[in-house]
Amino acid sequence: MQVFSVAGLPDFQPGMDLSQAIIEALAAQNTELMAGDILVIAHKVVSKTEGAVIDIEQVTPSDEAIQLAAEVNKDPRKVEVILRQSSRIIRSMKRPEQEEGTIIAEHKLGFICANAAVDESNADHVGQLITLPDDPDASAMNVCNALEKHFGCQLGVVVSDTFGRPWRLGQTNVAVGLARVPAITKLDGSDAWGRELKVTAPAFADELAAASGLLMSKDGKCPVIIFRGLAWQASESKAQDILRSKREDLFR
Amino acid sequence: MQVFSVAGLPDFQPGMDLSQAIIEALAAQNTELMAGDILVIAHKVVSKTEGAVIDIEQVTPSDEAIQLAAEVNKDPRKVEVILRQSSRIIRSMKRPEQEEGTIIAEHKLGFICANAAVDESNADHVGQLITLPDDPDASAMNVCNALEKHFGCQLGVVVSDTFGRPWRLGQTNVAVGLARVPAITKLDGSDAWGRELKVTAPAFADELAAASGLLMSKDGKCPVIIFRGLAWQASESKAQDILRSKREDLFR
Numbered sequence: 134m135q136v137f138s139v140a141g142l143p144d145f146q147p148g149m150d151l152s153q154a155i156i157e158a159l160a161a162q163n164t165e166l167m168a169g170d171i172l173v174i175a176h177k178v179v180s181k182t183e184g185a186v187i188d189i190e191q192v193t194p195s196d197e198a199i200q201l202a203a204e205v206n207k208d209p210r211k212v213e214v215i216l217r218q219s220s221r222i223i224r225s226m227k228r229p230e231q232e233e234g235t236i237i238a239e240h241k242l243g244f245i246c247a248n249a250a251v252d253e254s255n256a257d258h259v260g261q262l263i264t265l266p267d268d269p270d271a272s273a274m275n276v277c278n279a280l281e282k283h284f285g286c287q288l289g290v291v292v293s294d295t296f297g298r299p300w301r302l303g304q305t306n307v308a309v310g311l312a313r314v315p316a317i318t319k320l321d322g323s324d325a326w327g328r329e330l331k332v333t334a335p336a337f338a339d340e341l342a343a344a345s346g347l348l349m350s351k352d353g354k355c356p357v358i359i360f361r362g363l364a365w366q367a368s369e370s371k372a373q374d375i376l377r378s379k380r381e382d383l384f385r
Numbered sequence: 386m387q388v389f390s391v392a393g394l395p396d397f398q399p400g401m402d403l404s405q406a407i408i409e410a411l412a413a414q415n416t417e418l419m420a421g422d423i424l425v426i427a428h429k430v431v432s433k434t435e436g437a438v439i440d441i442e443q444v445t446p447s448d449e450a451i452q453l454a455a456e457v458n459k460d461p462r463k464v465e466v467i468l469r470q471s472s473r474i475i476r477s478m479k480r481p482e483q484e485e486g487t488i489i490a491e492h493k494l495g496f497i498c499a500n501a502a503v504d505e506s507n508a509d510h511v512g513q514l515i516t517l518p519d520d521p522d523a524s525a526m527n528v529c530n531a532l533e534k535h536f537g538c539q540l541g542v543v544v545s546d547t548f549g550r551p552w553r554l555g556q557t558n559v560a561v562g563l564a565r566v567p568a569i570t571k572l573d574g575s576d577a578w579g580r581e582l583k584v585t586a587p588a589f590a591d592e593l594a595a596a597s598g599l600l601m602s603k604d605g606k607c608p609v610i611i612f613r614g615l616a617w618q619a620s621e622s623k624a625q626d627i628l629r630s631k632r633e634d635l636f637r
Binding site for chain 2: 134135136137224226228235237244245254295298299300301302303304305306307316317318333334335336337339340341343344346347348360363374375376377380381382383384385
């Protein structure tokens with residue numbers, strides 16, 4: 134497997150054509166995409182080109198946001214955006230030594246993560262908040278279709294975001310949008326010695342997203358990573374297929 | 386970055402020399418390790434060579450194990466081993482439609498995962514249980530030292546296991562033992578536009594482990610994956626450095 138980044142992408146702004154920018158950047162590095170290549174794209178560049186950005190100056194916080202913001206010492210306007218992006222707050226807490234506390238929310242698309250994935254890093258200016266795209270699967274498919282048309286071969290696209298984990302420090306990238314890439318690899322039910330494997334199902338899309346973090350430096354300069362040489366079958370997976378149902382959840 | 390597997394490794398048994406087997410398999414595929422190469426090794430082959438395997442026929446379950454086993458419909462002897470490997474049971478539950486329920490435990494080394502990482506897949510025979518190595522960091526360093534001596538260059542080793550996640554389906558590999566590989570990459574505190582990034586710290590070792598899952602098929606034939614071409618600095622990290630302290634944990 135080879136993994137490489139797309140160099141020289143521009144600073145993306147609302148209305149820019151992400152697919153065209155990737156095509157041009159690949160041309161500049163003399164790279165053609167090949168059948169089976171998978172692109173992992175940081176959601177931030179998708180969000181920016183789709184205009185999923187919010188100027189904090191334009192936000193009027195609700196009473197609920199003001200109350201929660203006081204509890205965790207965050208800007209009430211940012212908390213208002215977090216609440217708008219959420220279906221539910223799962224946990225909120227500020228320890229005495231923290232300057233800002235933690236809000237773990239269930240995003241309205243079902244993802245459970247800090248701040249409902251509302252992010253102010255890599256925004257274009259202080260006070261700009263970036264949210265997830267409205268429909269990250271559709272975003273992934275738009276880019277996939279455009280690149281497949283240009284390169285004349287079947288590709289896959291994962292839109293990723295950077296999430297923390299409950300019991301482990303640091304962050305890894307996970308898949309929040311999928312085009313053709315299977316969410317989970319169904320194994321054939323036997324291990325190397327033919328015994329039934331009841332519960333093993335590699336989270337293929339999340340493995341790709343996590344791997345992209347090895348090259349996708351958070352400084353935002355490498356938001357598109359390409360994987361070549363993997364054996365995989367195209368699927369109809371949606372990113373929601375990765376989510377554990379509330380009924381099966383032990384930790385919500 | 387190039388990622389490739391070590392082909393032709395044997396079925397490992399207690400007492401076998403894992404490092405020597407890797408050296409021989411690499412020689413057979415005409416591959417020399419190079420400075421900066423990182424190996425991710427599935428803990429199962431480490432556990433097997435170190436004898437961290439238990440014959441379920443030799444286990445006498447305690448009353449606590451018998452009670453918990455009844456609750457989740459597992460073999461009481463397997464539950465006994467899970468309890469011995471655990472410092473605490475975090476959750477246990479069996480839904481009516483499940484044949485076997487779920488035990489989420491805190492392993493005595495601090496990892497929170499299903500069944501305290503006790504596994505019967507890829508065991509050599511039915512009734513054999515595989516546990517984590519006693520000291521996975523030491524295991525990683527043993528292999529790292531032997532390979533560094535043979536190849537004459539600085540390497541890194543991650544020992545991995547396959548964990549589920551609370552809110553996401555499927556499994557990803559995570560790091561349970563480290564030699565020279567940093568647990569977490571400390572970023573320089575600014576994003577692409579110079580803004581302070583307060584909370585971003587990529588879980589480098591876990592990114593490597595997750596990426597290894599793309600090539601480390603669960604059928605057990607590819608337990609050693611090599612990463613080449615990454616920029617990284619050797620560290621004194623231990624796998625415990627990845628663990629969130631109980632005090633900061635919102636979900637224990």
